[in-house]
Amino acid sequence: MTGIRKVLAAVFVGLALTLSAAAPAAAQAAQAAPAAAQAAQAAPAAQADKLKLTVAGDGAEGVTIQATHPDGRRLEQVVRLVLTATGPDGQRIGPVQLEPQPEGHGFYSSGPVLSAGTWKVTVKSPAPLQSEATATVQARAAQSPPAAEPVAVTRPTDGAGGTGAGWWPFAATGLVLVAVAMGVAMLFGRRRTD
Numbered sequence: 001m002t003g004i005r006k007v008l009a010a011v012f013v014g015l016a017l018t019l020s021a022a023a024p025a026a027a028q029a030a031q032a033a034p035a036a037a038q039a040a041q042a043a044p045a046a047q048a049d050k051l052k053l054t055v056a057g058d059g060a061e062g063v064t065i066q067a068t069h070p071d072g073r074r075l076e077q078v079v080r081l082v083l084t085a086t087g088p089d090g091q092r093i094g095p096v097q098l099e100p101q102p103e104g105h106g107f108y109s110s111g112p113v114l115s116a117g118t119w120k121v122t123v124k125s126p127a128p129l130q131s132e133a134t135a136t137v138q139a140r141a142a143q144s145p146p147a148a149e150p151v152a153v154t155r156p157t158d159g160a161g162g163t164g165a166g167w168w169p170f171a172a173t174g175l176v177l178v179a180v181a182m183g184v185a186m187l188f189g190r191r192r193t194d
Helices: 003-041 168-191
Strands: 052-057 063-068 081-086 092-098 107-109 117-125 131-139
Touching (some): 003 168, 052 131, 063 117
Antiparallel strands (some): 052 063, 081 092, 081 117
16 A cells, blocks of 8 residues: 555544544534423413613614514514603604614614714514613714825835735645645656565
């Protein structure tokens, strides 16, 4: 048997040993999955009829709401939340029905519905997940980002040729070393014959 064949045989034996060692762990994980699903379904029904609503300002003229189950599990289904707000000088907003946002499960945003000032915001969810949360939100006028300053682009003066030019000598050296190693292995494999 040549040296290359011995190396390939050793690689395949090592791969087979690794796979056979991982098989019992995979079987155990497969058996544990149904038990975990049954435990999740057996959660107390008392918590299933409430939501935890976290209400905050979005830094401008809107409100963000994170809806989760009281035990911290994320909300998987869509819930129609309704926002009402009372602001400076008795101004009233709402009821405004909120739609879920693509940022994540249970994340809702009102968009710019408030004017600048301090607002008392109440968010309610209907049955069967009936909950209510109230928070004080400081609304600010939306601000635009500052204008970007121009940046001068210069070429290096040391003749390096740019930042992307330095990788190819290493790649070429690696390819040459691999070719030499394969050539040496083939040469010694042909000289020794069983």
